[in-house]
Amino acid sequence: MTYTTHHEKRSKYHVSKNSNGAQANGRKQAVATVADRQPLTTSVDYASHPVNEIFGANVFNRQTMRALLPKTVYKAVVRCLDHGEQLDPTMADTVANAMKDWAIARGATHFTHWFVPLHGYTAEKHDSFLVSNVDDGAVLEFSGKNLVQGEPDASSFPSGGIRSTFEARGYTGWDPSSPAFLMDSANGRTLCIPSVFCSFSGHALDVKTPLLRSLEAISKSTVRLLHAIGNKDVKRVNCTVGPEQEYFLIDEAFYHARPDIISAGRALFGARPPKGQEMEDHYWGSIRERVLAFMMDAEHELYRLGVPVKTRHNEVAPAQFEVAPVFESSNLATDHNMLLMEVFRKTAQKHGFRCLFHEKPFSGVNGSGKHNNWSLADDQGNNLLEPGDDTQENLQFLVVLSAVIRAVDKYAKLLRASIATAGNDHRLGANEAPPAIMSIYLGDALTKVVDNIISGKAGDKKVGATVKSGVSMLPDILKDDSDRNRTSPFAFTGNKFEFRAVGSSQSVAMPNTVLNTMVADSMDYLADEIEKAVKNGGDLKTAISSVLVKTLSDHKRILFNGDNYSEQWHEEASRRGLANLKNLPEALPVLVEAEAKELFSRYDVFQEDELVSRYHILLENYCKTINVESLLTSNIATTMILPAAIEYQTRLATAIVQTKSAVSGINLAHQENMLKDVSDRIARLRTAIEVLDMLRHEQRGEDHLDDEHTAEARFYQQRVIPAMNEVRTVADELELMVDDSLWPLPKFREMLYIY
Ligand code: ADP
Ligand code: MG
Numbered sequence: 213m214t215y216t217t218h219h220e221k222r223s224k225y226h227v228s229k230n231s232n233g234a235q236a237n238g239r240k241q242a243v244a245t246v247a248d249r250q251p252l253t254t255s256v257d258y259a260s261h262p263v264n265e266i267f268g269a270n271v272f273n274r275q276t277m278r279a280l281l282p283k284t285v286y287k288a289v290v291r292c293l294d295h296g297e298q299l300d301p302t303m304a305d306t307v308a309n310a311m312k313d314w315a316i317a318r319g320a321t322h323f324t325h326w327f328v329p330l331h332g333y334t335a336e337k338h339d340s341f342l343v344s345n346v347d348d349g350a351v352l353e354f355s356g357k358n359l360v361q362g363e364p365d366a367s368s369f370p371s372g373g374i375r376s377t378f379e380a381r382g383y384t385g386w387d388p389s390s391p392a393f394l395m396d397s398a399n400g401r402t403l404c405i406p407s408v409f410c411s412f413s414g415h416a417l418d419v420k421t422p423l424l425r426s427l428e429a430i431s432k433s434t435v436r437l438l439h440a441i442g443n444k445d446v447k448r449v450n451c452t453v454g455p456e457q458e459y460f461l462i463d464e465a466f467y468h469a470r471p472d473i474i475s476a477g478r479a480l481f482g483a484r485p486p487k488g489q490e491m492e493d494h495y496w497g498s499i500r501e502r503v504l505a506f507m508m509d510a511e512h513e514l515y516r517l518g519v520p521v522k523t524r525h526n527e528v529a530p531a532q533f534e535v536a537p538v539f540e541s542s543n544l545a546t547d548h549n550m551l552l553m554e555v556f557r558k559t560a561q562k563h564g565f566r567c568l569f570h571e572k573p574f575s576g577v578n579g580s581g582k583h584n585n586w587s588l589a590d591d592q593g594n595n596l597l598e599p600g601d602d603t604q605e606n607l608q609f610l611v612v613l614s615a616v617i618r619a620v621d622k623y624a625k626l627l628r629a630s631i632a633t634a635g636n637d638h639r640l641g642a643n644e645a646p647p648a649i650m651s652i653y654l655g656d657a658l659t660k661v662v663d664n665i666i667s668g669k670a671g672d673k674k675v676g677a678t679v680k681s682g683v684s685m686l687p688d689i690l691k692d693d694s695d696r697n698r699t700s701p702f703a704f705t706g707n708k709f710e711f712r713a714v715g716s717s718q719s720v721a722m723p724n725t726v727l728n729t730m731v732a733d734s735m736d737y738l739a740d741e742i743e744k745a746v747k748n749g750g751d752l753k754t755a756i757s758s759v760l761v762k763t764l765s766d767h768k769r770i771l772f773n774g775d776n777y778s779e780q781w782h783e784e785a786s787r788r789g790l791a792n793l794k795n796l797p798e799a800l801p802v803l804v805e806a807e808a809k810e811l812f813s814r815y816d817v818f819q820e821d822e823l824v825s826r827y828h829i830l831l832e833n834y835c836k837t838i839n840v841e842s843l844l845t846s847n848i849a850t851t852m853i854l855p856a857a858i859e860y861q862t863r864l865a866t867a868i869v870q871t872k873s874a875v876s877g878i879n880l881a882h883q884e885n886m887l888k889d890v891s892d893r894i895a896r897l898r899t900a901i902e903v904l905d906m907l908r909h910e911q912r913g914e915d916h917l918d919d920e921h922t923a924e925a926r927f928y929q930q931r932v933i934p935a936m937n938e939v940r941t942v943a944d945e946l947e948l949m950v951d952d953s954l955w956p957l958p959k960f961r962e963m964l965y966i967y
């Protein structure tokens with residue numbers, strides 16, 4: 213196979229554009245361009261530089277610090293990382309200096325505090341190390357102060373009313389628990405320092421700060437519970453997360469011909485492709501050369517950034533893929549997932565692709581999620597959700613498991629709210645992702661254990677059962693409930709929970725913040741109950757088992773092993789009193805109810821105003837998203853689809869008139885019906901656009917007062933979205949009628965199959 217470089221490809225692209233001239237249909241050009249593409253080769257050479265050699269090469273990690281810092285400073289950094297101790301400012305100077313020398317030796321010219329404000333995307337403002345240009349040359353500096361704190365004029369980030377513009381400056385603060393790294397670009401490198409972003413009054417203006425607070429909370433409460441049940445050795449508990457990431461790739465030639473995907477991240481038009489995902493031939497299919505070239509290039513960059521990417525495969529929908537890392541501690545996993553999305557976006561462009569992280573880029577085929585695998589580990593690295601080998605370990609496992617079950621039941625609505633976005637509304641409950649009803653899948657074996665506990669039949673039996681593999685050469689496989697339930701929003705998968713309802717584009721910080729806080733509350737509840745019983749003279753074992761019986765009985769309604777997509781489950785869930793909050797405007801208000809305010813402030817995760825501000829930002833973001841989509845819908849329908857339909861209408865009319873004049877008395881009933889069909893759709897499309905425009909106008913007239921955000925969001929959900937859907941329905945019908953050579957937008961059958 214001959215491999216061409218990206219630049220050669222680009223020039224080819226321009227040639228075909230010019231040779232077709234202004235008349236050419238952009239869509240046809242795109243198809244021709246894409247058909248011509250070849251995989252892009254890079255200089256990646258694993259034979260000379262294997263993964264273990266390059267892994268973390270661009271990270272200022274512990275190994276680097278151990279090598280570069282004086283022993284006392286290194287030890288202080290380790291105490292800071294492992295025990296949350298403050299780092300002495302003079303030591304920060306030493307760390308900063310070593311970091312600067314390390315970065316400059318590797319070609320960095322700038323540094324930036326790298327953080328995620330409340331809009332959910334990473335933010336960076338680069339500063340050069342250059343401080344002055346004195347006679348004897350430029351001086352490069354980077355002090356402890358530069359490292360520890362930045363003060364960007366960050367007035368344009370959303371704050372939800374916490375920080376008025378006259379006190380606009382927030383500050384970014386170094387998060388030592390997530391190591392600094394070097395970000396490569398075409399013409400240089402930048403030192404990125406993972407940071408929090410807060411207002412001067414101490415309010416969190418980012419997604420990381422509350423996550424870090426929730427990690428403190430869950431550690432403290434879990435340690436307390438473990439001590440209460442007799443495991444006194446544990447001092448800290450760490451939360452582990454492995455986010456599996458789904459995404460689509462489409463060729464950039466198609467992308468450029470789709471204004472909806474450019475501006476909204478998803479196709480607002482497009483008839484179902486004749487072949488969708490029904491053949492199930494894409495899932496785990498052999499990966500196309502060009503895609504694999506992209507994946508390998510992105511992985512190479514991620515290895516150097518110390519992101520432990522592990523799994524790659526084709527997903528269910530055509531042109532859909534998944535990447536999964538090895539799990540890490542929650543904070544690091546969250547940063548690494550943001551970094552992964554960034555590297556994927558950039559690398560995709562290098563390969564002539566666009567990487568789409570939207571939850572539902574193409575209707576009619578599956579959307580994308582992010583499976584948030586979650587567990588807890590003690591300071592010895594023991595997974596607290598691993599069913600143990602002996603009775604004592606099993607008891608601890610059951611206590612932790614019960615805490616999670618109680619939390620998900622008691623705070624199901626908060627968990628639902630943590631994943632509410634405009635994009636995720638398309639996925640949840642659309643029979644491709646879990647419904648908006650939160651429930652837990654435990655699998656048959658564990659459900660039996662839980663049932664036995666509730667009915668008092670619990671013996672000391674081991675929880676994990678082995679299955680005979682039936683092949684003598686193979687050992688028995690530990691049954692890890694491989695009868696995985698793909699329809700469950702929150703599934704136990706052997707030694708961790710998999711929160712499967714998270715959207716593909718969102719940071720996992722918020723879902724994990726909520727999860728950690730509500731589980732912390734459960735840990736404390738169980739600890740309270742056990743301590744109370746023991747104080748009243750009860751025996752510890754008895755106390756624990758009666759708390760387990762009570763907790764599991766109280767919350768067993770959240771357990772469901774069946775098909776979450778089925779209509780029967782929706783009915784059953786409603787009988788059980790489980791909430792089914794189908795969209796963001798329904799799901800979000802729970803964030804500002806008294807129970808949530810109390811919970812989050814009790815654990816110092818969100819103060820009341822921080823919660824309220826998030827609520828408003830999320831609602832506002834929702835409204836803005838739908839507003840942009842509705843403008844695009846109107847715009848594309850008016851300027852691209854209607855003209856194509858009218859052109860086709862004209863051709864049909866002309867053909868009819870000319871044929872009649874050529875052959876008198878000829879029967880043209882079929883042609884006339886075709887003309888009628890098209891004319892009818894044109895009229896309906898025009899009407900639908902008018903309705904949509906009118907609604908938007910109606911909306912814009914209103915004040916955006918705080919307490920009206922909810923009403924506004926409901927308006928978008930209940931009125932604007934259906935109006936957009938109507939425009940799309942008619943336009944998609946036209947797509948199936950109008951002469952293919954006139955259709956301006958790349959079709960799904962092209963975007964999803966030609967790459
Ligand atoms: P699958 O869900 O497809 O069976 P795996 O079992 O390999 O795949 O795990 C999926 C993800 O779960 C991976 O990112 C993996 O690292 C992560 N994971 C495994 N164990 C844990 C754990 N204890 N805590 C958090 N994530 C975990
Ligand atoms: Mg999985």
